[in-house]
Amino acid sequence: MRPSQAPFPLTRLRRTRQSAALRALVRENELSVGDLIWPVFVRDGENVEEPVASMPGVMRWSVDRVVEAAKEAHDLGVGCICLFPYTGRDKRTADCAEAWNPENLSNRATRAIKSALPDMAVMTDVALDPYSDTGHDGFVVDGEIINDETVEALVKQAMAQAESGVDIIGPSDMMDGRIRAIRHALEAADHRNVMLLSYAAKYASAFYGPFRDAVGASGALKGDKKTYQMDPANSDEALRLVERDLSEGADMVMVKPGMPYLDICRRVKDAFGAPTFAYQVSGEYAQIMAAAQNGWIDQERAMMESLMCFKRAGCDGVLTYFAPAAARILGGA
Numbered sequence: 001m002r003p004s005q006a007p008f009p010l011t012r013l014r015r016t017r018q019s020a021a022l023r024a025l026v027r028e029n030e031l032s033v034g035d036l037i038w039p040v041f042v043r044d045g046e047n048v049e050e051p052v053a054s055m056p057g058v059m060r061w062s063v064d065r066v067v068e069a070a071k072e073a074h075d076l077g078v079g080c081i082c083l084f085p086y087t088g089r090d091k092r093t094a095d096c097a098e099a100w101n102p103e104n105l106s107n108r109a110t111r112a113i114k115s116a117l118p119d120m121a122v123m124t125d126v127a128l129d130p131y132s133d134t135g136h137d138g139f140v141v142d143g144e145i146i147n148d149e150t151v152e153a154l155v156k157q158a159m160a161q162a163e164s165g166v167d168i169i170g171p172s173d174m175m176d177g178r179i180r181a182i183r184h185a186l187e188a189a190d191h192r193n194v195m196l197l198s199y200a201a202k203y204a205s206a207f208y209g210p211f212r213d214a215v216g217a218s219g220a221l222k223g224d225k226k227t228y229q230m231d232p233a234n235s236d237e238a239l240r241l242v243e244r245d246l247s248e249g250a251d252m253v254m255v256k257p258g259m260p261y262l263d264i265c266r267r268v269k270d271a272f273g274a275p276t277f278a279y280q281v282s283g284e285y286a287q288i289m290a291a292a293q294n295g296w297i298d299q300e301r302a303m304m305e306s307l308m309c310f311k312r313a314g315c316d317g318v319l320t321y322f323a324p325a326a327a328r329i330l331g332g333a
């Protein structure tokens with residue numbers, strides 16, 4: 001029960017806001033560097049740093065450069081990095097075999113980062129879209145994204161990632177039954193400590209546009225992802241998906257995109273109390289950067305405010321392209 005409040009002027013709610021010290025005393029939520037997961041884009045080559053045009057300040061790095069970037073982020077206190085490979089047309093095939101190649105970019109980058117920085121957590125993405133000639137997260141047969149055969153491929157992809165030493169596997173594909181299948185395969189192969197962060201409530205969103213540029217999927221994608229990613233109009237369905245994935249062995253769950261879906265974050269946290277993450281996706285990043293570059297908003301303040309809002313909405317952490325920039329401010333570096 002809420003205590004009732006005395007009427008004005010006995011209660012003046014502005015009293016607690018009058019100075020920085022008093023505001024700090026009554027602050028309800030805290031953002032810390034330990035809450036941040038940093039998504040990065042990896043590409044082939046050596047000593048390559050290639051800007052992503054639609055994401056100002058974001059690069060595609062070759063494996064050697066991604067290790068350097070990881071070291072810098074680690075020095076700033078960022079504890080987890082999430083790898084996304086950029087794949088050109090040549091490595092995209094109908095059978096998506098590159099996805100479970102132990103020597104693919106993602107797996108090479110994982111090994112390089114883990115050997116340079118053993119205590120940096122590495123997260124990887126499970127979905128076929130970096131490797132498919134259609135740009136879809138699953139196999140396409142007669143125009144249909146087929147579920148069960150895709151799940152078999154996702155298991156192979158996840159196992160190759162586990163073998164290369166990842167800490168957290170993030171299935172972002174939205175196929176049914178993949179968490180159970182991956183969890184069983186991990187247990188059977190003695191990868192008992194590999195965590196699954198399920199992209200459980202992932203919406204079919206326009207905010208992924210810049211990401212698809214970054215990983216080379218924009219040109220490849222035929223059609224849309226509405227038969228597997230969620231309808232932005234739905235909220236109860238998100239709870240069913242989260243419940244399903246937790247019951248199949250997910251350790252943590254994600255809501256994606258982030259800012260337009262903070263109501264979903266709150267519902268998920270309240271309903272399950274599981275470790276809950278939001279992905280502040282590429283389009284959210286691009287919006288803030290574009291407005292800031294035009295001088296229309298203050299980048300630093302908009303960035304920190306947006307990240308705090310995830311905490312207020314009940315998230316335990318956030319995947320954000322701002323991770324190093326935010327870490328710099330949080331650490332006072």
Ligand SMILES: NCc1[nH]cc(CCC(=O)O)c1CC(=O)O
Pocket residue numbers: 125126127129137172173207208209210211212225280281282283
């Ligand atoms: N499996 C694909 C994947 N994994 C992460 C993102 C988006 C991330 C972002 O926009 O920052 C996407 C895009 C998509 O579903 O098309």
